[in-house]
Amino acid sequence: MKIWTSEHIFDHPWETVALAAWRKYPNPINPSVVGIDTVDRIVDGGGRLKTHRVLSTEWGLPAWVTRLVGMDRACYVSEHSEVDPRKKSMKLQSRNLTFCNFVTIDESLVYSPHPNDASRTLLRQEAVVSVEGVPMTDYMENIIKKTMTSKAGQGRQAIEWVISRIKEEKHDLSRTTREEMDGLKNLTAASTSL
Numbered sequence: 001m002k003i004w005t006s007e008h009i010f011d012h013p014w015e016t017v018a019l020a021a022w023r024k025y026p027n028p029i030n031p032s033v034v035g036i037d038t039v040d041r042i043v044d045g046g047g048r049l050k051t052h053r054v055l056s057t058e059w060g061l062p063a064w065v066t067r068l069v070g071m072d073r074a075c076y077v078s079e080h081s082e083v084d085p086r087k088k089s090m091k092l093q094s095r096n097l098t099f100c101n102f103v104t105i106d107e108s109l110v111y112s113p114h115p116n117d118a119s120r121t122l123l124r125q126e127a128v129v130s131v132e133g134v135p136m137t138d139y140m141e142n143i144i145k146k147t148m149t150s151k152a153g154q155g156r157q158a159i160e161w162v163i164s165r166i167k168e169e170k171h172d173l174s175r176t177t178r179e180e181m182d183g184l185k186n187l188t189a190a191s192t193s194l
Helices: 014-022 063-069 137-192
Strands: 002-010 033-043 049-057 075-084 089-096 103-114 117-131
Touching: 002 137, 014 089, 014 103, 014 117, 014 137, 103 137, 117 137
Parallel strands: none
Antiparallel strands: 002 117, 033 049, 049 075, 075 089, 089 103, 103 117
16 A cells, blocks of 8 residues: 655645636646546535536557556546535645456545635545555555656646636636627617717
């Protein structure tokens, strides 16, 4: 068993980062996530949004790994999330469903306001990797742990990419609204001069 941890600070407020994390897929930085299905979603009595989703991924595993485990197809991950807008906390817990008889990856992500600067967001990640029933267990666990570091970097880049898209959408919406309002003013002015 290997434990991997990481922390990252986003230079954006929690609301922006939580929205971006929710809209993270699809994105060009993490093309391995090819589908998301919502299994269940509720808002509990405390106002927390709780969601269960299944993500479809294509890892593009090396040929030797696919020969070892006997499959090269979409892989599935179960994700449970909880967004608490009052406490400004977004928690995600995920576990792989595919290959789970050989490899178990339990990942936890927590987004919260930075304790010293509310205009920034702290991301804490942890993954517990266990490989069983295959040769070179320790070697495989280390490869997966190394891959987690790379994928986490891509995940943070994807959040930044989504934030830039949100800002573009906001700008486009503001521009369109101004143009529509100007058109409405011109139409009103033209009709009152008649």
